[in-house]
Amino acid sequence: MKTTLAIVLLLCTHLAHAGTNDALSNIDHDLMRDSHNKGLQALFVRDQVNNAILQINTWLEQQPDIQPEKMAAVFDIDETLLDTYAFMETMDFSYSLDELDDWMATGSAGPIQPVQALCKMFLDAGVNVYLLTGRHEALRAATEENLKQYDCSSWQKLYMRPSNNGSDQIKNYKLAAFDEISQRGEEIILVIGDQHPDTLHMRSKVRVKLPNPYYNIMNDDVFLAFEDLKKSN
Ligand SMILES: [Mg+2]
Numbered sequence: 001m002k003t004t005l006a007i008v009l010l011l012c013t014h015l016a017h018a019g020t021n022d023a024l025s026n027i028d029h030d031l032m033r034d035s036h037n038k039g040l041q042a043l044f045v046r047d048q049v050n051n052a053i054l055q056i057n058t059w060l061e062q063q064p065d066i067q068p069e070k071m072a073a074v075f076d077i078d079e080t081l082l083d084t085y086a087f088m089e090t091m092d093f094s095y096s097l098d099e100l101d102d103w104m105a106t107g108s109a110g111p112i113q114p115v116q117a118l119c120k121m122f123l124d125a126g127v128n129v130y131l132l133t134g135r136h137e138a139l140r141a142a143t144e145e146n147l148k149q150y151d152c153s154s155w156q157k158l159y160m161r162p163s164n165n166g167s168d169q170i171k172n173y174k175l176a177a178f179d180e181i182s183q184r185g186e187e188i189i190l191v192i193g194d195q196h197p198d199t200l201h202m203r204s205k206v207r208v209k210l211p212n213p214y215y216n217i218m219n220d221d222v223f224l225a226f227e228d229l230k231k232s233n
Contacts, residue, residue, distance in 0.1 A: 029093050035213045036085050042114075044211045049114040053121075055206045056189055068126035072156075072186040074178070074201070075119055076193030077133040077143065079212050081152050082109035088214055104139050107146035115192065115210075119152030128186055132159040132177050132198070134170055134217075170217070171197050 035041045060066070078084050087103045088095070122129050129152070135143055137160045147153060159177045161170070178201040181188060189205040191198065194212040201207070 032213055041213060046114040048208050048210055049118050052206050052208045059205045070186055072128040072130060072181050072188045073122045073190040074130045074132050076198040077131055079194035080192060080210060081112060081115050083112050084109050105142045107142040109146050111150040116151040129155045130157050130181055131155050132174060136161050136163055175200055
């Protein structure tokens with residue numbers, strides 16, 4: 001019971017800038033391992049996906065005439081469709097973004113099954129699926145190869161960040177992609193991801209922020225405040 005509570009608190013309070021080492025140094029890595037290996041993370045994800053399906057079905061019941069080809073679902077990739085836990089665990093949760101990119105280039109991330117199944121459900125129904133990731137263009141071939149190993153193996157478009165798109169530009173990059181999809185005349189019925197920028201499309205019928213017990217990408221204001229806090233301690 002104590003362990004479960006501690007993990008839940010970790011899920012709620014863990015703040016770390018993705019890919020930075022020092023922000024992670026005080027986190028109990030055993031708790032992150034337990035969250036993954038004892039199935040708590042998978043349980044939370046499955047619960048979120050089930051809730052999303054219920055919400056989407058409720059909305060669809062009120063839209064009897066909408067056609068699948070006029071609907072869109074937008075999926076993030078890492079810690080949403082693909083699981084980078086194997087890399088993080090191997091690196092003892094401390095790594096650089098370059099090391100992460102090198103690993104992603106191997107195309108060996110595992111699937112996050114409930115989200116893969118959700119994506120396949122949309123694909124089978126004829127709903128347009130879009131993938132919107134923080135990965136850079138240089139990883140396109142490896143990312144596509146990795147994705148095609150699992151259920152979410154086709155899509156209308158895979159949005160990847162241009163090479164000159166920095167971490168501080170992720171929010172605008174994602175908003176621009178949401179705008180482009182909306183301009184195609186498709187109703188965005190779902191956006192799902194593990195970071196807050198993934199769910200910025202406020203007009204999506206259902207928005208799902210999945211738990212991520214391993215890292216959070218801070219917005220600039222929070223990141224600077226966190227850096228100040230570290231300096232003062
Ligand atoms: Mg992600």
